Amino acid sequence: MNHKLKINVLYAIVFTVAFLHYQSFAQDTLRHQSKQQIKLPLQLLQEDIDGILDNPDFSNALIGVSVFSVETGEFLYRKNDSKNFIPASTLKLLTTAAALEYLGPDFQYTTSLYLDGKVQSNNEFVGNLIFRASGDPTFSEYFYENPMTIIDFFVNKLDSLGIKSIKGNLIADSRYFDKNYYCSGWAIDDIVYPYSAQIDALSFNDNKIDIIVKPSKKTNTLSIVNTIPPTNYVKIINNVLTVSNRESLIYPRKEFASNNIELFGTIKYDSSFKYQKRLSVSIHNPSIFFLSFIKQGLEDRNIRFKGALLNIEDIYPEFTFNELKPFCSFQSPPLKQIINVINTHSHNLVAEALLKTIGKEVTGNGSTESGLDCIKRFLSKLGIPPEKITVADGSGLSRINMIAPKYLIQLLSYMHNSKYKDVFINSLAVPGKPGTLQKRMTKSLAETNVFAKSGTLQSNSSLCGYVRSKDNQLLAFAIMIMNHTVPETLAHNLQDLICMRLAAFSNK
Known part of the structure; x- marks a missing residue:
């Protein structure tokens, strides 16, 4: 074999070895890229959320985020989700979830009128008119086009008796709740x-x-x-x-x-x-406020009233209704409609009344403290340790409230798997529709796929709920920002960007 032939054979061997090595390397690379492609959507999601949170406007704030697939049971993103934050109105999620658990979606309030006296031959009623309350917070424009229709209901019932005058008092029995008008931590x-x-x-x-x-x-x-x-x-x-x-x-x-x-x-x-x-x-003293409109309604119908407006505990603190039957009663909308108003419009008063109602119905004590005890027992059932959080009211107005994002995720996951799933999710605000999210995330993929509760107190902003992703996966999320010093709209923008990214996420 001459020298030239030897060189050619050597080149051929080197080329063959190199080719085989390259082919093996290429196959390994393809296999590696294939593995990367499986992980890529989730990695991209996490990197994108990191990028959204890496905002110099919030460098002095604490941000906690937790994203969880309620269908697969896996966390997609976690950041500071074990830290406690002030939840603001997202605390209403706890109150409304517990209400469904303890009272059921068809629970209704009943307000009754008792006639403690008799109509005389001259068409004068002699005695007291007693309104027995059961905590109904729905006598407002959120539930009725004109709340005066409730006043008209009772006054028309009295007018139907042919009464021309009343010699007695209008009395409010609001003993269903205690008389603590405010909660701890309110300003x-x-x-x-x-x-x-x-x-x-x-x-x-x-x-x-x-x-x-x-x-x-x-x-x-x-x-x-x-x-x-x-x-x-x-x-x-x-x-x-x-x-x-x-x-x-x-x-x-x-x-x-x-x-x-x-x-x-x-x-x-x-x-x-x-x-x-x-x-x-x-206003001060809501019971007497209500009675003042009853009095006005009577006078508008030319029924003379000769008496006072009184709270029952001021004159008959031990009064019982054993021998009296209701003359007429007015029932509220069902609880499923009530929690819609609480969560969609973030109604504080209704949430606080509901908390006291839970306490009254479960323990017989219509106080905030009794309601909070019930809330804590409910959360313990979910695996949320009461000693790790602080709950001071039912609306989230108190700055004493503290809870971690991961515990809100546990609540959302539990409600998704409960028999009240649809009632609960349908009570949440939706972008573009009347409620707290009406002007947020519109004209985006999130507009029809986010169901959430917002919460705002000075320098604190939260958004928690559910988002349906592009691959039709239901995700529970909690985004909580504390101690920010920028306008609230910037905090909303950060939360909305994360929600829009989640709505566009596909793991397929």
Whole structure:
């Protein structure tokens, strides 16, 4: 074999070895890439959420995120999900879930009227009219187009007796609840506002009045003030001036346990006289507030009333109904409709009334503390240790509340597997529809696939619920932000971006 042939044979051997090595390397690479492709969607999801959270605007805040597949039982993402956060209104998830568990979706409240007296031959009723409450918080526009229809129901029943006058008292029996109107951890500065309205067993119009302020016909004069519904139960002290060179700024002030409301600020002049500002203010003593409208309704029907408006504990603290039967009763919507309002519109008063109702129905004690004991027992059943969280109310208004994202995930997972799954999920807010998420995540894949409860307190923002992913997988999520110093809209944007990414996720 000559030298040239030897060289050619050597090249051939080297080439063959190299080719076989490359082929083996290529096959290993393909197998490795194939394995990578299986993991890639989840890895990309995690990297994308990391990127969303790596936002300098929140460098001084604590963020906790937990994403869990309720169908496979696997966590898709976790960050600080064992740390406690202030849940704000996402705490309502605990209250409404426990209510379904203890009371059932068809539970209803009943408010009854008792006639403790008789109609005389001259068509005068002599005796007391007693309204026995059971905690119904639904006498408001959230449940009725006009809550005055409840007042009309009772007054029309009385009118049907042919009564011309009443010689006796209108009495409210609201002993179904205790008389602690507020919860631990509520701010004293908030009591003027309806979101911290007094909690009573007999409520009306969300225990608030709406004040309409209109500019007067001349600048530098006092504005015009009216209330909705019209009432003399509160006294409005109006200090709001009509001005031409400033924007409207009106704020109320009310002393504790008072119905004297002072208004301060300015309202801009409007030559068309169509401009107005509306603000809502809480009232004191909701039971008597309700009775004041019954009295007004009687007078509107020319039924003279000669008596006082009283709470039963002030005159007959040991009164029993053993020998009395209800003259008429009014029933609330079912619980499944009530929790829709709580979770979709984040209604604090209804949530707090529901918490006390749980306590009353389960233990016989209609107090916040009794309701909280029931909540803790319910959470223990889910494997959530009560000693690891703090729950101080039913609405999330208290800043004492603390819970970790992973425990909210446990709750969401439990409810998904419960017989109340559909009722619970359908009670949550949906982007683009009336409720707390109406203006969020619209025109995105998340718009029709997110069902969630939002929560907001100063420097704290949370969003928890469910999202259906692109591959039709139902995911439970909890996104909690604490101690941020940026506008709330930026916190919402961060949460919405994560939800939109989850809605676009496919693990196939």
